[in-house]
Amino acid sequence: MSKTFDVIVAGIGGMGSTACYQLAKRGVRVLGLEKFEIGHAMGSSHGLTRILRLAYFEGEAYVPLVQRARELWIETGKLTGEPLFFEVGALDIAHEGSGIVEKALEASQAHGLEHELLDRDAIEARYPFTLDRNHVGLYQPQSGFVASERAILAHTALALHHGAEIHGCEAMLGWEPTAGGGVRVTTDRGSYEAGRLILSPGAWIGELVPTLKPSTEVVLQTLGWFAPARPSLFDLSHFPVFTLEADEGHFYGFPLWQHPGFKLGSPHYGGEAYDPDTPSREPSPRHREQLRACLAKHIPGANGDLLGLKACMYTMTPDEHFIIDTLPGHEQVIVASPCSGHGYKFASAVGEALAELATTGSSRFDLGMFGLSRFS
The missing domain is CATH 3.30.9.10 (D-Amino Acid Oxidase, subunit A, domain 2)
Structure with missing residues (x-):
């Protein structure tokens, strides 16, 4: 029988690790799945540091999100006793x-x-x-940099502290909807069920959501x-x-x-x-x-x-904006990838937004510019 959770998060990088922490601290039964080791160097978050800029030339609509991210990086650093943001x-x-x-x-x-x-x-x-x-x-x-590798480990540790289950070195092979409106996830080690699925696998998003490959x-x-x-x-x-x-x-x-x-x-x-x-x-x-x-x-x-x-x-993506949206036809699946080379700085706030979407169906932020409908 599949083990059951409230939310499964696939991909424990910058955004996935934060989503696990934000969900777990809300009392949500969450499973995090990562195909490599936690804090690996096979994706997009390694190399010690990532820039955090507040004055965002990519679009001023990003500014409230990055302002919240900055607050959360500082807050999380205080919780762990190790700074994550350097001004x-x-x-x-x-x-x-x-x-x-x-x-x-x-x-x-x-x-x-x-x-x-x-x-x-x-x-x-x-x-x-x-x-x-x-x-x-x-x-x-007021800008600076985030300790990117340190932050993933910090958020994972906090998620575990709040009761999350995190599996490293376990590759997700696929997912399917269940009759009850949830989702079943298959990995190279077993299968799991949940009411919601957050997909944050970075470069592997096209494998898990083939309709996104052209975009x-x-x-x-x-x-x-x-x-x-x-x-x-x-x-x-x-x-x-x-x-x-x-x-x-x-x-x-x-x-x-x-x-x-x-x-x-x-x-x-x-x-x-x-x-x-x-x-x-x-x-x-x-x-x-x-x-x-x-x-x-x-x-x-x-x-x-x-x-x-x-x-x-x-x-x-073609317009270099993020994808953060529910999957059409499968509203129990939230896609949070890719980020077009400028997303890490936002990860703390995006993880919070993903937790809100998974638990309440909405976020405090206007995420409309990141919707999937723009690729229709």
Whole structure:
């Protein structure tokens, strides 16, 4: 006989781990299933850190969600006694007129966010960048980064503390609706039933919901760590997280933290199509060259010896917005994937929203822009 739960969560990454915690603390009988080990490096959440920006140039509708996420990252860090959010500030740098800084400025003004508009000379006087003549930037002091790997383990620990059942190294093979309006989930170790199913498997969403395959694309991204000539220039006490639109691509980076190297991410729009079932995660040689080109031109003080490379995956939608919605025809199934390469910062708030959807049928946030109907 299948073991029965109120909610099953498939995929214990950034959003799935948070959903398990939020459900368990509400007294919900929840099962979390993860095909790899908890805190693995096969998906989209590893590499130590993820940026949290409040002034969101991707759309100001995201701002209330990321503001709540910031509150929850801080709250969870206090609960676990280990900080998860580090307020080091964020700097978006782009060519004037490209729309990136302009949209971030609009979001700041619309939501009353603290911000500072900087020209190229002001940025170079303050930070170790070498920029193009028409580069401008928007600085956001209340932004920073999230300890992404630490946060998944923290949320999983809290979920277990509140009574959740979490199974690592157990692959979900499929699901089907039950006669009572619930769902039956089959794994490589057994089967389980629940009233609700939350699917947050990242790059594997197309396997579990085949109708979403045409609307998603998995691409490879590369993270690099490089030895800086003067580490003090990149210390988190005065160097922010940043995004940088340049001729070489759209990069992002971090101050030094938990690693002797300066972390730089390969171009957001330079992804290479990738099969998530590839057994290893080999970084892209092309991305490695792009990282070096960016450092040589724009951050020469960090263009030292290569200390490490990691590959991760983005799962993209055509409009690069998230998917958070119930599955048409199967309202007991909630889809929370993919996140198009910019979702981790929201994970704490999205997990809360998923718990609300699974228990009450609605969320405090307007999730309309993430609906599946836009792909019809």
